[in-house]
Amino acid sequence: MPNDESRESLAEKKLLRALADGNPEAVGQIYEIYGERIFRFTFRLLGNRSDAEDATAETFLRVLRRSAELRADGAFKTWLFRIARNLCIDKIRQHKLIELPPDTPVNGSEERSALRVTVRQALSQLPQDYQDPLILCDLEDFSAQEAADILDISVPALKSRLYRGRRSLRDKLGSLMERTS
Amino acid sequence: MNHELHRKLVDLYGGRELPPDVDAILEAAAATDAELAHDMRTLRETVDTLRADSGAAFTEESYQRILQRIYIRGGNIQPRAATPAALQYQLPMLG
Numbered sequence: 001m002p003n004d005e006s007r008e009s010l011a012e013k014k015l016l017r018a019l020a021d022g023n024p025e026a027v028g029q030i031y032e033i034y035g036e037r038i039f040r041f042t043f044r045l046l047g048n049r050s051d052a053e054d055a056t057a058e059t060f061l062r063v064l065r066r067s068a069e070l071r072a073d074g075a076f077k078t079w080l081f082r083i084a085r086n087l088c089i090d091k092i093r094q095h096k097l098i099e100l101p102p103d104t105p106v107n108g109s110e111e112r113s114a115l116r117v118t119v120r121q122a123l124s125q126l127p128q129d130y131q132d133p134l135i136l137c138d139l140e141d142f143s144a145q146e147a148a149d150i151l152d153i154s155v156p157a158l159k160s161r162l163y164r165g166r167r168s169l170r171d172k173l174g175s176l177m178e179r180t181s
Numbered sequence: 182m183n184h185e186l187h188r189k190l191v192d193l194y195g196g197r198e199l200p201p202d203v204d205a206i207l208e209a210a211a212a213t214d215a216e217l218a219h220d221m222r223t224l225r226e227t228v229d230t231l232r233a234d235s236g237a238a239f240t241e242e243s244y245q246r247i248l249q250r251i252y253i254r255g256g257n258i259q260p261r262a263a264t265p266a267a268l269q270y271q272l273p274m275l276g
Contacts, residue, residue, distance in 0.1 A: 024257040024258055024259045025259045027256075027257075027258045027259075028258050028260035029260075031247075031258060031260055032260055035239070035244065036244075039237070039239050039243060040236040040239065043236065043237040044237075049237065049243065052237070052243075053243055053246050053247050053250065054250060057247045057250035057254070058250075058254075060247075060256065060258065061251055061256045064251075115230065116234050123231070138196075138231050162196075163189075163192040163195075163196075166192070166195055166196065166224060166227060166231075169227055170223055170224055170227040173230070174223075
């Protein structure tokens with residue numbers, strides 16, 4: 001009997017075949033499955049809702065435009081996140097970000113919300129090479145192999161950036177907290 | 182323990198990637214080494230704090246705005262959920 005994971009993978013393969021055949025319902029279902037994760041990921045990279053929504057929409061448009069190239073070989077998720085990341089990097093490079101206030105925290109105590117803002121601020125100040133592994137591995141729960149595939153680097157390189165990134169984040173957080181205390 | 186190995190172990194400790202018995206050995210070593218204890222504690226706190234951030238809420242409004250942007254740019258997409266009436270674009274009143 002197939003387990004949940006193989007059932008999911010079979011369902012995804014079917015979906016990707018439908019997408020390659022130009023079925024608009026298929027991309028709708030892919031949006032239902034991955035829309036939230038792509039939005040959260042782009043928000044973490046871009047720091048504001050409007051740009052994150054824009055990058056998410058553009059990611060799914062790219063999926064539609066390139067649907068004929070899709071292969072149901074299990075690499076779809078990493079391919080999707082790679083598209084989203086590249087779009088975000090382009091946006092950052094173009095300096096076209098609209099400066100918007102950070103989202104109002106929806107839950108948690110004031111102290112926890114303030115800490116969350118400080119962590120996001122510290123993270124955004126790190127070099128992109130450190131931000132990417134931290135976002136993918138520590139925030140979005142990707143495995144080292146998946147994150148390395150998205151970033152198109154080796155697993156040892158990913159781990160080296162991840163560990164250096166955590167230390168840099170600690171130093172940044174320390175100085176930000178000292179400044180605010 | 183050489184410096185490189187020491188640093189690597191602390192990195193893994195910070196991310197809770199060590200097996201519990203190795204964790205315990207490292208914690209025992211930290212009991213007599215204040216610098217090591219500080220390095221371990223602050224790194225683990227940083228990673229735990231980072232991981233506790235659940236991210237921005239994906240609201241119904243964001244879900245619909247993304248769909249609208251896809252439609253506007255010519256994307257043919259059919260999600261299963263219909264747009265709630267409250268979130269559909271309003272036409273201006275004439276007259």
